[in-house]
Amino acid sequence: MAIGRTIFVVSAPMALIAVFVWGASNKHHKVRSAPPDSTTSEPNKTHHDVGSANRGLTRRPLRRGTDPPEQLTASMGSSGHHGYHLTAGPRARRSHGMPRQSALSKPPRTLGIEEEFHLVDLTTRRLATRAPELLPLLPDGYVAELQSCVVETNGSVVSTLPELRADLTARRRVLVDTAARLGLGVVAAGAAPLSIPSEMHVTPTPRYQQMLADYQLLAREQLICGTQIHVGIDDRDECVLVAGRVAAYVPTLLALSASSPFWSDGSDTGYSSVRTLVWQRWPTTGLAPPATSAAEYDTLISNLIATGVITDAGMSYFDVRPALRTPTLELRVCDSCPRADTIVLIAALFRALVEREIEGLRSGAPAAIVVPPLGRAALWRAARSGLEGDLVDLIHPASRPAGDVVTDLVHMLRPQLEACGDWQTVEELARTALAEGSSAARQRRAKRIRNSLLDVVDHLIAETANTAPCAHGTLATPQNGFPAS
Numbered sequence: 001m002a003i004g005r006t007i008f009v010v011s012a013p014m015a016l017i018a019v020f021v022w023g024a025s026n027k028h029h030k031v032r033s034a035p036p037d038s039t040t041s042e043p044n045k046t047h048h049d050v051g052s053a054n055r056g057l058t059r060r061p062l063r064r065g066t067d068p069p070e071q072l073t074a075s076m077g078s079s080g081h082h083g084y085h086l087t088a089g090p091r092a093r094r095s096h097g098m099p100r101q102s103a104l105s106k107p108p109r110t111l112g113i114e115e116e117f118h119l120v121d122l123t124t125r126r127l128a129t130r131a132p133e134l135l136p137l138l139p140d141g142y143v144a145e146l147q148s149c150v151v152e153t154n155g156s157v158v159s160t161l162p163e164l165r166a167d168l169t170a171r172r173r174v175l176v177d178t179a180a181r182l183g184l185g186v187v188a189a190g191a192a193p194l195s196i197p198s199e200m201h202v203t204p205t206p207r208y209q210q211m212l213a214d215y216q217l218l219a220r221e222q223l224i225c226g227t228q229i230h231v232g233i234d235d236r237d238e239c240v241l242v243a244g245r246v247a248a249y250v251p252t253l254l255a256l257s258a259s260s261p262f263w264s265d266g267s268d269t270g271y272s273s274v275r276t277l278v279w280q281r282w283p284t285t286g287l288a289p290p291a292t293s294a295a296e297y298d299t300l301i302s303n304l305i306a307t308g309v310i311t312d313a314g315m316s317y318f319d320v321r322p323a324l325r326t327p328t329l330e331l332r333v334c335d336s337c338p339r340a341d342t343i344v345l346i347a348a349l350f351r352a353l354v355e356r357e358i359e360g361l362r363s364g365a366p367a368a369i370v371v372p373p374l375g376r377a378a379l380w381r382a383a384r385s386g387l388e389g390d391l392v393d394l395i396h397p398a399s400r401p402a403g404d405v406v407t408d409l410v411h412m413l414r415p416q417l418e419a420c421g422d423w424q425t426v427e428e429l430a431r432t433a434l435a436e437g438s439s440a441a442r443q444r445r446a447k448r449i450r451n452s453l454l455d456v457v458d459h460l461i462a463e464t465a466n467t468a469p470c471a472h473g474t475l476a477t478p479q480n481g482f483p484a485s
Contacts, residue, residue: 190260190335272386
């Protein structure tokens with residue numbers, strides 16, 4: 001949720017200047033650039049599992065005289081297992097023949113990640129309100145959240161995807177190892193499936209206690225975790241405008257992250273991201289406001305504070321927002337992701353999307369206009385279906401298979417991905433995401449084996465720690481380069 005506010009001091013395309021945590025006490029604490037240990041029930045019938053995640057993605061018959069639609073196509077490898085080849089979708093920008101660049105055409109914009117993690121008791125697998133006990137054992141860069149069963153990590157500012165993954169996995173390892181000493185497991189997911197509500201409580205800081213007094217049920221039921229992704233933008237006016245220009249593609253990024261099919265009482269919600277439903281109850285969530293300048297945006301925030309509905313600018317919880325005091329644009333819509341590679345994929349796509357929209361803004365290209373009711377409907381559909389059903393295509397308003405929508409987005413962004421040196425990595429990670437399905441689908445499969453929610457929690461613990469089968473990343477380390485396409 002990042003209610004305790006993290007401030008990334010970033011300059012695109014410059015490297016790290018500094019990272020600060022702006023916590024509930026409103027004191028700055030410098031964050032280390034890396035942790036000391038750098039080692040790296042059944043759903044409704046209308047909810048589709050991974051078996052149907054790729055429906056509509058095999059080649060369709062072509063009408064005579066039409067170009068072949070470029071899409072995700074299934075193939076049989078030599079091992080007899082099905083694989084997937086990611087090629088551009090029907091409405092994607094054609095970019096065949098573009099050389100794959102070994103050298104960057106320009107320095108990429110910087111990235112920074114905030115991850116929220118549930119703490120669970122390793123014996124009962126239930127949420128454990130022991131963050132106050134755990135945090136003193138952790139280095140800088142680990143902070144409290146609204147609920148005392150949640151810990152947040154504030155990542156380093158990086159420029160490349162291998163650096164990003166190395167930082168994510170190193171910070172997770174420190175958290176997992178330290179928590180284990182207290183008999184705690186760490187779960188990166190939008191929601192954890194087991195808890196005793198009467199045992200949950202809000203972190204005892206003045207800010208969080210005031211939020212409890214003001215928002216009551218919303219604060220008490222905030223048993224959710226999200227991932228926030230920062231991309232460096234120097235010009236704050238551009239930052240405000242780009243926040244609106246990327247809105248049409250935000251639901252797709254939510255679908256890629258969907259990891260909360262179960263609520264904390266153990267029930268299958270029928271959704272892929274029930275966290276989204278819980279999160280949208282706060283008064284300042286949803287699409288970015290239609291501001292045309294930083295001054296206009298700041299006036300809106302001041303007016304919201306003046307109403308008393310929010311107490312400070314940090315409570316502007318829009319899906320995409322300019323950072324409060326630093327030159328970054330922040331994506332806030334995503335669930336926490338068990339696999340670090342999912343974050344890497346979404347971060348790469350978001351950075352490329354930001355770059356594309358800045359190019360369009362500077363060249364005078366029109367923005368895709370998202371009508372608020374359609375935008376909200378698209379977010380709801382992404383929360384409902386994840387990657388296992390249809391998504392709403394906001395460019396050509398229609399319901400389309402998630403695989404097609406994701407594939408189109410990846411290929412639309414190919415020029416920007418290649419300019420950052422990210423194309424081959426994103427192609428591989430997107431192929432894996434579509435072939436294996438969302439975390440929500442994987443959790444439901446884990447439960448079906450023995451009809452056990454304990455197995456779901458164990459599955460999430462293993463994926464978070466990168467010890468589950470198929471959880472190990474395909475992304476190469478900085479020393480080894482990128483994987484082949």
